[in-house]
Amino acid sequence: MTTATLPQSRVRRSWWHRNQIAVTPWLFLAPGILFFAVYVILPIFQSVGISFTQWDGLGAPEPVGLANYRELWDDPAFYTSLRNNVIWLLLYLLAIPAGLFIALFLNQTVTGIRIYKSLFFFPFVISQVVVGLVFTWFYDPAFGLLNIMLGWIGLGPINVLGDPAYVTYGIILAGLWPQTAYCMILYLTGLNAVNPELIEAGRLDNAKGWRMLRHVVLPQLRPATFIAFVVTIIGALRSFDLISIMTNGGPFGESRVLSFYMFEVALSEYGFRMGYGAAIAVVLFLIMLCFIAYFLWSMWREEQGR
Amino acid sequence: MFPTPVEKRPRATQLTYQTFLPLALILWLLPLIAVAIFSIKPGADFTNANYWGWPSSFEGFSNYGKVFFESQMPRYMLNSVLITVPTVIGAVALSAMTGFALGIYRFRANLWIFFMFVAGNFVPFQILMVPVRDLTLELGLYNTKRGLVLFHIAFQTGFCTLFMRNFIRQLPRELFEAARVEGIAEWRIFWYIVLPLMKPALAALSVLVFTFIWNDYFWAVVLTQGAESQPVTAGITSFNAQYRAAYHLMSAGSIVAALPPVAMFFLMQRHFIAGLTLGAVK
Numbered sequence: 001m002t003t004a005t006l007p008q009s010r011v012r013r014s015w016w017h018r019n020q021i022a023v024t025p026w027l028f029l030a031p032g033i034l035f036f037a038v039y040v041i042l043p044i045f046q047s048v049g050i051s052f053t054q055w056d057g058l059g060a061p062e063p064v065g066l067a068n069y070r071e072l073w074d075d076p077a078f079y080t081s082l083r084n085n086v087i088w089l090l091l092y093l094l095a096i097p098a099g100l101f102i103a104l105f106l107n108q109t110v111t112g113i114r115i116y117k118s119l120f121f122f123p124f125v126i127s128q129v130v131v132g133l134v135f136t137w138f139y140d141p142a143f144g145l146l147n148i149m150l151g152w153i154g155l156g157p158i159n160v161l162g163d164p165a166y167v168t169y170g171i172i173l174a175g176l177w178p179q180t181a182y183c184m185i186l187y188l189t190g191l192n193a194v195n196p197e198l199i200e201a202g203r204l205d206n207a208k209g210w211r212m213l214r215h216v217v218l219p220q221l222r223p224a225t226f227i228a229f230v231v232t233i234i235g236a237l238r239s240f241d242l243i244s245i246m247t248n249g250g251p252f253g254e255s256r257v258l259s260f261y262m263f264e265v266a267l268s269e270y271g272f273r274m275g276y277g278a279a280i281a282v283v284l285f286l287i288m289l290c291f292i293a294y295f296l297w298s299m300w301r302e303e304q305g306r
Numbered sequence: 307m308f309p310t311p312v313e314k315r316p317r318a319t320q321l322t323y324q325t326f327l328p329l330a331l332i333l334w335l336l337p338l339i340a341v342a343i344f345s346i347k348p349g350a351d352f353t354n355a356n357y358w359g360w361p362s363s364f365e366g367f368s369n370y371g372k373v374f375f376e377s378q379m380p381r382y383m384l385n386s387v388l389i390t391v392p393t394v395i396g397a398v399a400l401s402a403m404t405g406f407a408l409g410i411y412r413f414r415a416n417l418w419i420f421f422m423f424v425a426g427n428f429v430p431f432q433i434l435m436v437p438v439r440d441l442t443l444e445l446g447l448y449n450t451k452r453g454l455v456l457f458h459i460a461f462q463t464g465f466c467t468l469f470m471r472n473f474i475r476q477l478p479r480e481l482f483e484a485a486r487v488e489g490i491a492e493w494r495i496f497w498y499i500v501l502p503l504m505k506p507a508l509a510a511l512s513v514l515v516f517t518f519i520w521n522d523y524f525w526a527v528v529l530t531q532g533a534e535s536q537p538v539t540a541g542i543t544s545f546n547a548q549y550r551a552a553y554h555l556m557s558a559g560s561i562v563a564a565l566p567p568v569a570m571f572f573l574m575q576r577h578f579i580a581g582l583t584l585g586a587v588k
Contacts, residue, residue, distance in 0.1 A: 024492040025407035029419065032404035032463050039460030040426040043437035050436055057440070108312050110324065118575060119331055122338070125571045126564045127521035129539045133546070133560055134337045137344075137553070143357040145340060177337075182582065189583050191308065199308050209309075217308050227583065234428055241523045245543070262432040267439075267528065274436045281432040292428045296421050303417065 044285070051278035057266075061275065068279035077253055078280065081261040084168050085237065085287070088257060091172045092179060092236035096228045099183025100221075104213075106184070107191045117188060124181040132245030135174035136161065161247050164254035171242050171255055179235055183228045190224030191217075226298065233291050237284065258284040345369055345557035352553050369558040377548070378533045379559055382541030386566070389451050389458070389537050390519045394512050396459035397466050401511070402504060404463065405470025406496050410482055420471060427464030431524050434461075442529055449531045457529065458519050466511050469581065473507040474500065510581035513574040517567040538563040 016023075051068055053061035072078050106117050123131065138144050139160040147157040160170035194217055202216040218225075240259045243249060249256045249264060256264070258280055266277025312323045332339065346366035347356075356362065373379050408420050438457055439448070447453030477500070485495050526540040533541065542563050549555040571578050 020492055021411070021486075022413070025411035025413060025416075028403040028407035028496070032400045032423075032467065033419070035400060035456075035460040036423065036426060036463050038441070039438060039457050040429065040434060040464065041422065043434040043441075044429065046437035047433045047435075057436075104309055105330070107307070107309065108323070109307075110312060110327070116327060116331060118572065120334060121571075122335060122568070125517060125567050126338075127523065127539050127567070129521075129523050129542055130560045130564045133542075133556070134341050137340070138337050143355070145336065145358075148358065185579055186583055189579060194308060196307060212308065224583070230428075237430060240431070244523070244527075259430060259432050263435070263524075263528075266436060277432075278436050281430065281435065284430045285433040288428065288430050292425050295428065296425060299424070300417075300421075 047278045047281055047285075050275055051282045053275045055274040057272045057274045064275065068276050071276065072279055072283070077256065077261060078258075080253060081256045081258045081280075082283075084255065084257045085284075087168055088172055088175075088236045088239055089233065091169070092175065092232050093229075095176050095179035095183045095232050096225070098176070098180040099185075099228065100187050102180065102184045103187035103191060107188060117185075121181045121185050123178040124185070126178070128175075128178070128241035129245055131174055131178055132242045135170075135177075135242075136246050139170055161255075162251055164251055167247055167251065167255040171239075171246055174246065175235070175239060175242050179232060182231060182235075186224045186228050186231075187221060190221045194220045230295055234288075237288055237291075258287075341557045341560060344553050345561055347554050349552055349554050352551070365554065369554050370562070372555055373558045373562055377545055377555075377559070378541060379538070379545060379562060381533055382536060382538040382545075383562070383566075385451060385535060385541070386520055386537040386539075389454050390516055392455045393458040393462065393519045394515045396455070397462035397515050398508055398511050400459065400463045401466030401470045402501065402508065403496075404467045405474055405504075405507075406500055408467065408471040409474030409477075410500070420467070423464045423467040427461075427468060435528055439528055448529065449535050451530075451535050454525060454529050454535070454537075457525060458522070462515050462518065466515065469511055470504070470507055473504065477503055506577065506580065509574065510577040513570050513578045514581035516570055517578075520567050 050061060052063060052065060054064045054067070055061035102120060106113065106120060139146050141147060141157050141159040141162070146160065150157065158166065160166045198216055198220070199212070202212050207216060238259060239257055240263065243255055243257060243260045244263075247255045249260055253261075262277045262280040262284065265273050265280060312320050315323075343361070346364055346369065347361040348363050348365040351357070351359070351362055354362075404423070408416055442448050442453040442457070445453065447456065481499060481503075482495055485499055490498075520537070521539060522537070523539040526537050530536045530540065533544070536544075542559055545559050546556050549559075
């Protein structure tokens with residue numbers, strides 16, 4: 001018995017032995033890839049599939065070809081959302097210079113500065129639901145602080161969230177608050193790593209203030225700026241919580257963005273139009289894909305450089 | 307150091323800076339300070355339009371007491387804990403493994419798999435919404451905490467893998483190579499050599515994922531419905547519907563809902579920031 005099984009197990013062991021290094025990474029990857037594929041990668045393709053159907057989420061999806069996209073083409077609400085997405089993207093980027101500004105302001109060593117830094121970062125840790133609530137009250141036409149402050153300088157009360165002209169800007173401002181805090185912390189960490197010798201060399205060359213910032217400091221902050229760009233753009237395109245809490249898309253759907261409109265179409269009182277919703281999601285995904293491709297390309301270049 | 311430290315500036319500049327600092331902070335946190343003041347006011351102040359005046363009496367205890375003992379809030383909080391903690395454990399465990407595989411081994415598909423995780427992490431939620439909701443329904447997990455946890459683990463694995471892999475790449479390679487020459491099994495290298503070295507990364511990811519999941523609202527709305535499974539971010543909206551115009555209670559509720567991630571941040575600040583910068587900025 002023993003003599004018969006021994007060689008066999010030895011063969012098996014040596015196969016494992018020979019291929020251990022090739023097989024191990026796949027064993028380690030398997031659960032992660034499985035989860036990610038089922039919940040993230042496959043759904044992307046499924047959504048694209050659903051976007052070519054009409055589906056209420058219950059019965060069988062009915063293929064309708066490009067009908068959803070054709071409807072999208074003539075849907076004014078889609079264009080409102082798209083326009084708001086562009087406004088979000090552009091204005092959200094203000095978080096980057098604002099964050100840099102606050103970081104420069106706080107990059108000192110006076111007593112208690114650490115507590116100041118963490119308190120300035122505070123808004124980012126709070127859930128957007130609470131941020132939305134807080135800003136809804138801040139804008140409230142009856143008692144909001146904003147209108148009280150406007151009153152001091154003799155300006156009439158404005159109902160920011162009830163006015164189609166202001167509503168998107170009002171929500172973006174609320175979103176900029178935590179996002180600026182995020183960019184600030186990125187830059188504060190970056191400033192910590194700035195090479196002091198280069199700063200001294202710059203001082204000897206009589207570089208000061210703005211010129212020092214532009215030519216000596218900012219180039220060294222590039223990794224921080226890159227991450228700030230990535231998280232800000234993703235954050236802008238993901239905006240959903242604030243809109244849902246502050247206005248629910250209103251007034252007259254003027255504060256919708258694609259992510260919110262998609263949700264509204266697919267899962268709200270207007271009925272479950274999964275196919276149409278999926279088509280909106282695909283458009284949003286394609287916009288995001290441009291940025292994702294750019295981010296991956298930058299990362300790939302860095303990998304090659306190593 | 308840039309900008310020039312204030313200690314090296316004239317006395318006047320120093321004084322200006324030191325008075326400006328608290329003022330700027332108060333201005334920055336004004337909306338939050340307002341909510342904190344609201345939460346200790348009596349309800350009568352709001353009906354009497356005394357919004358910004360001095361609280362006519364201190365009602366902090368009774369307001370927060372109402373939140374804790376007369377509403378569904380404790381239940382939502384418990385749900386949030388039961389959703390957040392398993393997600394943190396699951397996502398960190400899975401990504402420690404994927405990060406190890408992608409960070410140490412050289413094989414052809416390595417970079418492609420890594421990019422798959424990174425790209426998936428940036429995808430808009432809406433493109434996943436319909437199929438994920440459908441899958442959760444089919445698994446019989448709609449409106450359960452478990453359904454939410456499974457999705458969160460899967461999605462967070464993308465971000466966590468990015469972080470773990472980059473972290474492992476920065477460890478000295480000689481360590482593993484020496485171990486391999488010694489003939490130590492690969493899984494032992496993971497368990498006894500890499501994992502102990504990854505403690506800072508594990509801590510950073512844990513706090514960060516905790517905050518992300520605690521603050522999640524979108525998936526809570528998509529995958530759950532009632533008080534038996536909804537986390538506090540979704541619960542606060544029903545809480546607010548229940549206490550419409552009772553600003554003192556809504557404020558107290560919001561503060562309670564926001565507190566756990568804030569506490570987490572203050573306790574684990576260093577790890578938190580290391581995580582946020584994705585390890586790219588040191």
